Amino acid sequence: METLYQAGSVFMKVNTLQGKKMVESGLQSGDFSLPPSWPSCLPPAADLEMLQQKVAVVQRELEDFKKEVLPAIQSLEEAFCELNGALAQQEEQAARVRQRLREEEDRGVVRNKVLTFLLPREKQLRQHCQRLEGLLLGRGREALVPPKKIQAH
Known part of the structure; x- marks a missing residue:
């Protein structure tokens, strides 16, 4: 062709x-x-010489371009590595925070279970203490009888 x-x-x-x-x-x-x-x-020698000069200029420009671009690429690679490091650090911190939140939630669940168990027990103990206090203050037998439950008709 x-x-x-x-x-x-x-x-x-x-x-x-x-x-x-x-x-x-x-x-x-x-x-x-x-x-x-x-x-x-x-082509004729004069045109060939002019073309060779243009090619030489282009080659110099290419070399200059390479000299400018390579440091820029290295700088970008360094920045990329730094960003990757910072991102990895952030991911680690986020994982630690998530773990702490899970632990805190677990502690909260345990606290709720303990409170659910202890609050009725506390009510029973208060009632028992009131009866004992009544005995101590001399109310006698009335204090030994548990309080009557009020029933709705």
Whole structure:
């Protein structure tokens, strides 16, 4: 598949498959020079020199770009690691808080059970203490008789 492309004022015949391979290998190696199999379609020397200068500028810009981007990527990686560390710390704290809440809820359930048991017992003990107090103060036999329950008719 050969197509005509215009570079400046010169038309060039380009083998696109070979061009793609050249660009891929050039991008990987950083070498944008033309392969030896292309001498038949080379533009005049002045145009070639201008193209080579442009390629050199692009290569320098690519290197400058790499120099700027690599530190930025490293900085992002460091920030990402810090954020992951902070997130892990927050998750640990949240797990500890959930555990404490569960423990507190468990203690609350136990307290409620104890209170449920103790409150009726306290009422019984108060009544018993009142009867004993009555005996002590000399009310005699009336204090020994448990209080009558009032029944609704």
